[in-house]
Amino acid sequence: MARALINVPAKAKRGEIIEIKTLMAHPMETGFRTGVDGKLVPRDIITQFVCTYNGEVVFSAELFPAITANPFLAFTTIATESGALVFSWTDNHGQTQVQTAPIHVE
Protein backbone atom coordinates (compact mmCIF):
# COMPACT_ATOMS: atom_id res chain seq x y z
CA MET A 1 0.00 0.00 0.00
CA ALA A 2 1.00 3.59 -0.22
CA ARG A 3 1.20 6.76 1.79
CA ALA A 4 -1.30 8.31 4.15
CA LEU A 5 -1.92 11.78 5.55
CA ILE A 6 -2.89 11.85 9.20
CA ASN A 7 -3.98 14.90 11.17
CA VAL A 8 -3.96 14.48 14.96
CA PRO A 9 -3.63 17.50 17.29
CA ALA A 10 -0.14 17.30 18.83
CA LYS A 11 -1.43 18.57 22.18
CA ALA A 12 -4.82 18.28 23.86
CA LYS A 13 -6.36 18.93 27.27
CA ARG A 14 -7.58 15.94 29.28
CA GLY A 15 -11.25 15.28 28.53
CA GLU A 16 -11.19 17.38 25.36
CA ILE A 17 -12.91 16.08 22.23
CA ILE A 18 -10.34 15.86 19.45
CA GLU A 19 -10.91 15.40 15.73
CA ILE A 20 -8.73 12.96 13.83
CA LYS A 21 -8.52 13.03 10.04
CA THR A 22 -6.96 10.41 7.82
CA LEU A 23 -6.46 10.36 4.07
CA MET A 24 -5.15 7.17 2.50
CA ALA A 25 -3.69 6.91 -1.00
CA HIS A 26 -5.45 3.92 -2.55
CA PRO A 27 -7.02 3.22 -5.97
CA MET A 28 -10.12 1.46 -4.49
CA GLU A 29 -10.52 -0.48 -7.72
CA THR A 30 -14.03 -1.94 -7.59
CA GLY A 31 -13.45 -5.15 -9.53
CA PHE A 32 -16.46 -4.36 -11.73
CA ARG A 33 -14.67 -2.23 -14.32
CA THR A 34 -13.06 -3.46 -17.52
CA GLY A 35 -9.62 -2.39 -18.70
CA VAL A 36 -8.55 -1.49 -22.24
CA ASP A 37 -8.19 -5.21 -23.03
CA GLY A 38 -11.84 -5.83 -22.17
CA LYS A 39 -10.99 -7.95 -19.16
CA LEU A 40 -12.11 -7.17 -15.62
CA VAL A 41 -9.63 -5.15 -13.60
CA PRO A 42 -9.09 -7.20 -10.42
CA ARG A 43 -10.60 -5.83 -7.26
CA ASP A 44 -8.20 -3.89 -5.05
CA ILE A 45 -9.89 -2.15 -2.15
CA ILE A 46 -9.33 -1.39 1.50
CA THR A 47 -11.81 -3.48 3.44
CA GLN A 48 -11.10 -2.43 6.99
CA PHE A 49 -9.82 0.58 8.87
CA VAL A 50 -9.09 0.50 12.61
CA CYS A 51 -7.81 3.22 14.93
CA THR A 52 -6.60 2.29 18.41
CA TYR A 53 -5.72 4.76 21.16
CA ASN A 54 -3.24 3.28 23.64
CA GLY A 55 -4.38 -0.19 22.60
CA GLU A 56 -8.11 0.44 22.78
CA VAL A 57 -10.18 0.59 19.57
CA VAL A 58 -11.76 4.04 19.31
CA PHE A 59 -12.95 3.87 15.72
CA SER A 60 -13.25 1.21 13.05
CA ALA A 61 -14.89 1.07 9.65
CA GLU A 62 -15.64 -1.47 6.95
CA LEU A 63 -15.11 -0.27 3.40
CA PHE A 64 -16.83 -1.53 0.26
CA PRO A 65 -16.38 -1.28 -3.54
CA ALA A 66 -18.51 1.87 -3.96
CA ILE A 67 -16.17 3.97 -1.82
CA THR A 68 -14.04 6.57 -3.60
CA ALA A 69 -10.33 6.28 -4.34
CA ASN A 70 -8.11 7.84 -1.66
CA PRO A 71 -10.69 7.42 1.13
CA PHE A 72 -10.86 10.23 3.69
CA LEU A 73 -12.06 9.32 7.17
CA ALA A 74 -12.59 11.83 9.98
CA PHE A 75 -13.82 10.98 13.47
CA THR A 76 -13.61 12.21 17.03
CA THR A 77 -12.47 10.74 20.32
CA ILE A 78 -11.83 12.00 23.86
CA ALA A 79 -8.25 12.78 24.85
CA THR A 80 -7.58 10.69 27.97
CA GLU A 81 -3.86 9.94 28.29
CA SER A 82 -0.65 10.79 26.45
CA GLY A 83 0.36 8.01 24.13
CA ALA A 84 -0.03 6.83 20.58
CA LEU A 85 -2.83 6.53 18.07
CA VAL A 86 -2.27 3.55 15.79
CA PHE A 87 -4.03 3.47 12.42
CA SER A 88 -4.28 0.36 10.29
CA TRP A 89 -5.72 -0.17 6.86
CA THR A 90 -6.29 -3.72 5.60
CA ASP A 91 -6.95 -4.49 1.93
CA ASN A 92 -8.82 -7.38 0.31
CA HIS A 93 -5.52 -9.24 -0.20
CA GLY A 94 -5.03 -9.29 3.56
CA GLN A 95 -2.15 -6.80 3.54
CA THR A 96 -2.12 -4.30 6.36
CA GLN A 97 -0.44 -0.92 6.57
CA VAL A 98 0.10 0.60 9.99
CA GLN A 99 0.94 4.17 10.93
CA THR A 100 1.35 5.76 14.33
CA ALA A 101 0.77 9.31 15.54
CA PRO A 102 1.81 10.51 19.00
CA ILE A 103 -0.47 12.62 21.18
CA HIS A 104 0.41 14.66 24.28
CA VAL A 105 -2.39 15.14 26.83
CA GLU A 106 -2.01 17.80 29.53
Added chain:
Amino acid sequence: MWNELRSAGVIAALALCAGARAEDARRSGFDDMGPGTQAMQREDSSNPGMLSALEGESLWSAPAGPAQTSCASCHGEASASMKGVAARYPAFDTASQRPLDLAGRISQCRDQRQQAGPLPRESRELVALTTYVGLQSRGQPIAPPEDARLTPFRDAGKALYSQRMGQLNFSCAQCHDENAGGHLGAALIPQAHPTGYPLYRLEWQATGSLQRRLRNCMIGTRAEPFTYGGLEYIELELFLMQRAAGMAIETPAVRP
Protein backbone atom coordinates in the same frame (compact mmCIF):
# COMPACT_ATOMS: atom_id res chain seq x y z
CA MET B 1 5.78 64.79 9.94
CA TRP B 2 7.80 62.31 7.90
CA ASN B 3 6.00 59.45 9.64
CA GLU B 4 2.63 61.01 8.89
CA LEU B 5 3.55 61.40 5.26
CA ARG B 6 4.70 57.83 5.13
CA SER B 7 1.53 56.45 6.71
CA ALA B 8 -0.51 58.56 4.30
CA GLY B 9 1.49 56.97 1.51
CA VAL B 10 0.79 53.50 2.91
CA ILE B 11 -2.92 54.22 3.08
CA ALA B 12 -2.91 55.50 -0.49
CA ALA B 13 -1.06 52.36 -1.60
CA LEU B 14 -3.53 50.16 0.26
CA ALA B 15 -6.45 51.99 -1.35
CA LEU B 16 -4.81 51.45 -4.73
CA CYS B 17 -4.46 47.70 -4.04
CA ALA B 18 -8.08 47.47 -2.96
CA GLY B 19 -9.11 49.34 -6.11
CA ALA B 20 -7.10 46.98 -8.29
CA ARG B 21 -8.70 43.99 -6.58
CA ALA B 22 -12.21 45.36 -7.05
CA GLU B 23 -11.53 45.94 -10.74
CA ASP B 24 -10.15 42.45 -11.32
CA ALA B 25 -13.18 40.48 -12.45
CA ARG B 26 -11.14 37.31 -12.84
CA ARG B 27 -12.17 34.46 -10.59
CA SER B 28 -10.29 31.30 -9.81
CA GLY B 29 -12.35 28.11 -10.02
CA PHE B 30 -11.82 27.96 -6.25
CA ASP B 31 -14.06 31.00 -5.69
CA ASP B 32 -17.05 29.36 -7.33
CA MET B 33 -16.93 25.81 -5.98
CA GLY B 34 -18.88 24.50 -3.01
CA PRO B 35 -17.74 25.23 0.57
CA GLY B 36 -17.05 21.51 1.14
CA THR B 37 -14.65 21.30 -1.81
CA GLN B 38 -13.05 24.59 -0.76
CA ALA B 39 -12.44 23.25 2.74
CA MET B 40 -10.93 20.11 1.20
CA GLN B 41 -8.41 22.19 -0.75
CA ARG B 42 -7.64 24.61 2.06
CA GLU B 43 -6.42 22.01 4.51
CA ASP B 44 -3.39 20.00 3.48
CA SER B 45 -4.37 16.93 5.50
CA SER B 46 -7.68 16.64 3.66
CA ASN B 47 -6.43 17.65 0.20
CA PRO B 48 -5.91 14.43 -1.79
CA GLY B 49 -3.63 16.33 -4.18
CA MET B 50 -1.12 16.36 -1.33
CA LEU B 51 -0.79 12.57 -1.68
CA SER B 52 0.64 13.21 -5.13
CA ALA B 53 2.92 15.94 -3.77
CA LEU B 54 4.15 13.52 -1.08
CA GLU B 55 4.98 10.95 -3.73
CA GLY B 56 6.76 13.66 -5.70
CA GLU B 57 8.79 14.56 -2.64
CA SER B 58 10.14 11.04 -2.34
CA LEU B 59 10.79 10.86 -6.11
CA TRP B 60 12.71 14.16 -5.88
CA SER B 61 15.48 12.44 -3.93
CA ALA B 62 15.19 8.97 -5.50
CA PRO B 63 18.29 8.15 -7.57
CA ALA B 64 17.75 7.08 -11.20
CA GLY B 65 19.75 6.46 -14.37
CA PRO B 66 23.25 5.01 -14.90
CA ALA B 67 24.90 7.67 -12.68
CA GLN B 68 22.29 7.15 -9.94
CA THR B 69 21.59 10.86 -9.65
CA SER B 70 18.37 12.33 -8.28
CA CYS B 71 16.71 15.71 -8.79
CA ALA B 72 18.10 16.67 -5.38
CA SER B 73 21.73 15.88 -6.38
CA CYS B 74 21.70 18.92 -8.69
CA HIS B 75 18.85 21.11 -7.46
CA GLY B 76 19.18 20.51 -3.70
CA GLU B 77 16.20 21.35 -1.54
CA ALA B 78 13.15 21.91 -3.73
CA SER B 79 11.73 24.41 -1.25
CA ALA B 80 14.61 26.75 -2.12
CA SER B 81 15.53 25.93 -5.71
CA MET B 82 12.02 25.38 -7.10
CA LYS B 83 10.32 28.32 -5.42
CA GLY B 84 8.42 30.36 -8.00
CA VAL B 85 9.43 28.10 -10.89
CA ALA B 86 5.93 26.87 -11.70
CA ALA B 87 4.71 30.47 -11.89
CA ARG B 88 7.08 31.11 -14.83
CA TYR B 89 6.23 28.12 -17.01
CA PRO B 90 5.80 27.37 -19.93
CA ALA B 91 9.22 28.78 -20.84
CA PHE B 92 11.29 28.77 -24.02
CA ASP B 93 13.75 25.91 -24.37
CA THR B 94 16.79 26.99 -26.38
CA ALA B 95 17.94 23.45 -27.16
CA SER B 96 14.72 22.33 -28.83
CA GLN B 97 13.73 25.83 -30.04
CA ARG B 98 10.20 25.48 -28.69
CA PRO B 99 8.33 26.29 -25.49
CA LEU B 100 8.27 23.65 -22.76
CA ASP B 101 5.74 23.25 -19.98
CA LEU B 102 6.83 22.27 -16.48
CA ALA B 103 6.07 18.56 -16.95
CA GLY B 104 7.96 18.62 -20.25
CA ARG B 105 10.97 20.21 -18.56
CA ILE B 106 11.00 17.62 -15.78
CA SER B 107 10.75 14.81 -18.29
CA GLN B 108 13.51 16.37 -20.43
CA CYS B 109 15.77 16.73 -17.40
CA ARG B 110 15.18 13.10 -16.52
CA ASP B 111 15.94 12.00 -20.05
CA GLN B 112 18.98 14.16 -20.83
CA ARG B 113 20.58 14.92 -17.45
CA GLN B 114 19.74 11.84 -15.39
CA GLN B 115 19.71 9.68 -18.55
CA ALA B 116 16.91 7.64 -17.06
CA GLY B 117 14.60 7.96 -20.09
CA PRO B 118 11.68 10.39 -20.34
CA LEU B 119 8.68 9.96 -18.05
CA PRO B 120 5.52 9.27 -20.03
CA ARG B 121 2.97 12.10 -20.06
CA GLU B 122 0.28 11.77 -17.39
CA SER B 123 2.17 8.90 -15.72
CA ARG B 124 1.81 8.88 -11.95
CA GLU B 125 5.49 9.70 -11.46
CA LEU B 126 5.49 12.71 -13.77
CA VAL B 127 2.26 14.10 -12.31
CA ALA B 128 3.66 13.57 -8.80
CA LEU B 129 6.95 15.35 -9.53
CA THR B 130 5.15 18.22 -11.28
CA THR B 131 2.78 18.56 -8.32
CA TYR B 132 5.70 18.64 -5.89
CA VAL B 133 7.54 21.29 -7.91
CA GLY B 134 4.29 23.25 -8.37
CA LEU B 135 3.63 23.15 -4.62
CA GLN B 136 6.84 25.15 -4.04
CA SER B 137 5.19 28.11 -5.82
CA ARG B 138 1.89 27.97 -3.97
CA GLY B 139 0.60 31.46 -3.18
CA GLN B 140 2.91 33.16 -5.67
CA PRO B 141 1.47 35.24 -8.52
CA ILE B 142 1.59 33.74 -11.99
CA ALA B 143 4.42 35.56 -13.79
CA PRO B 144 4.75 34.56 -17.47
CA PRO B 145 8.27 35.27 -18.78
CA GLU B 146 8.71 38.30 -21.03
CA ASP B 147 10.55 36.37 -23.69
CA ALA B 148 9.99 37.61 -27.25
CA ARG B 149 10.63 34.10 -28.59
CA LEU B 150 7.44 32.96 -26.83
CA THR B 151 5.23 35.57 -28.53
CA PRO B 152 4.41 33.64 -31.73
CA PHE B 153 3.49 30.55 -29.70
CA ARG B 154 1.36 32.58 -27.30
CA ASP B 155 -0.44 34.18 -30.25
CA ALA B 156 -1.05 30.74 -31.73
CA GLY B 157 -2.54 29.71 -28.38
CA LYS B 158 -4.80 32.74 -28.39
CA ALA B 159 -6.00 31.83 -31.88
CA LEU B 160 -6.62 28.22 -30.78
CA TYR B 161 -8.62 29.48 -27.81
CA SER B 162 -11.16 31.17 -30.07
CA GLN B 163 -11.10 28.57 -32.85
CA ARG B 164 -14.26 26.51 -33.18
CA MET B 165 -13.64 22.76 -33.14
CA GLY B 166 -15.33 19.39 -32.95
CA GLN B 167 -18.75 18.16 -34.04
CA LEU B 168 -20.39 20.61 -31.64
CA ASN B 169 -18.34 23.40 -33.24
CA PHE B 170 -17.48 25.21 -30.01
CA SER B 171 -14.43 27.27 -29.18
CA CYS B 172 -12.96 27.59 -25.66
CA ALA B 173 -13.93 31.29 -25.66
CA GLN B 174 -17.61 30.61 -26.32
CA CYS B 175 -17.98 28.88 -22.96
CA HIS B 176 -15.19 30.28 -20.83
CA ASP B 177 -15.36 33.95 -21.91
CA GLU B 178 -18.89 34.50 -23.19
CA ASN B 179 -20.74 32.15 -20.84
CA ALA B 180 -18.44 31.93 -17.81
CA GLY B 181 -20.48 31.88 -14.61
CA GLY B 182 -23.36 30.17 -16.43
CA HIS B 183 -24.13 26.48 -16.24
CA LEU B 184 -23.60 23.49 -18.46
CA GLY B 185 -26.11 21.01 -17.07
CA ALA B 186 -25.54 21.22 -13.33
CA ALA B 187 -21.88 22.21 -13.64
CA LEU B 188 -20.79 25.81 -13.32
CA ILE B 189 -18.72 27.10 -16.24
CA PRO B 190 -15.49 28.53 -14.78
CA GLN B 191 -13.40 31.29 -16.32
CA ALA B 192 -10.69 28.73 -17.09
CA HIS B 193 -7.72 30.16 -15.24
CA PRO B 194 -5.09 27.42 -14.84
CA THR B 195 -4.12 28.42 -11.29
CA GLY B 196 -3.97 25.05 -9.56
CA TYR B 197 -2.46 22.47 -11.93
CA PRO B 198 -1.67 19.66 -11.49
CA LEU B 199 -4.90 19.38 -9.50
CA TYR B 200 -7.04 16.71 -7.91
CA ARG B 201 -10.37 16.36 -9.69
CA LEU B 202 -13.04 14.54 -7.76
CA GLU B 203 -14.43 13.32 -11.09
CA TRP B 204 -11.08 11.73 -11.96
CA GLN B 205 -10.40 10.53 -8.41
CA ALA B 206 -6.83 11.37 -9.26
CA THR B 207 -4.36 14.20 -9.75
CA GLY B 208 -4.02 15.27 -13.37
CA SER B 209 -2.42 17.90 -15.56
CA LEU B 210 -3.83 20.87 -17.47
CA GLN B 211 -3.43 18.83 -20.66
CA ARG B 212 -5.70 16.15 -19.26
CA ARG B 213 -8.25 18.83 -18.45
CA LEU B 214 -8.02 20.38 -21.93
CA ARG B 215 -8.40 16.93 -23.46
CA ASN B 216 -11.51 16.52 -21.31
CA CYS B 217 -13.04 19.69 -22.81
CA MET B 218 -12.11 18.65 -26.35
CA ILE B 219 -13.83 15.29 -25.92
CA GLY B 220 -16.83 17.22 -24.58
CA THR B 221 -17.08 19.23 -27.80
CA ARG B 222 -16.52 15.99 -29.74
CA ALA B 223 -13.25 17.18 -31.19
CA GLU B 224 -10.29 14.88 -31.63
CA PRO B 225 -7.92 15.68 -28.74
CA PHE B 226 -4.34 16.72 -29.50
CA THR B 227 -1.70 14.18 -28.52
CA TYR B 228 -0.31 14.51 -24.98
CA GLY B 229 2.70 16.79 -24.93
CA GLY B 230 1.68 18.28 -28.29
CA LEU B 231 2.70 21.83 -29.12
CA GLU B 232 -0.96 22.92 -29.34
CA TYR B 233 -1.50 22.21 -25.64
CA ILE B 234 1.62 24.16 -24.70
CA GLU B 235 0.54 27.10 -26.88
CA LEU B 236 -2.84 27.10 -25.18
CA GLU B 237 -1.17 26.92 -21.77
CA LEU B 238 1.06 29.88 -22.70
CA PHE B 239 -2.01 31.93 -23.56
CA LEU B 240 -3.99 30.83 -20.50
CA MET B 241 -1.11 31.61 -18.13
CA GLN B 242 -0.79 35.07 -19.68
CA ARG B 243 -4.54 35.53 -19.24
CA ALA B 244 -4.21 34.52 -15.57
CA ALA B 245 -1.03 36.56 -14.92
CA GLY B 246 -0.93 37.86 -11.35
CA MET B 247 -3.39 35.31 -9.96
CA ALA B 248 -2.04 33.13 -7.15
CA ILE B 249 -0.84 29.57 -7.77
CA GLU B 250 -2.95 27.04 -5.83
CA THR B 251 -1.15 23.78 -6.69
CA PRO B 252 -2.39 21.21 -5.75
CA ALA B 253 -5.93 22.52 -6.15
CA VAL B 254 -9.09 20.44 -5.74
CA ARG B 255 -11.87 20.78 -8.29
CA PRO B 256 -15.21 18.98 -8.66
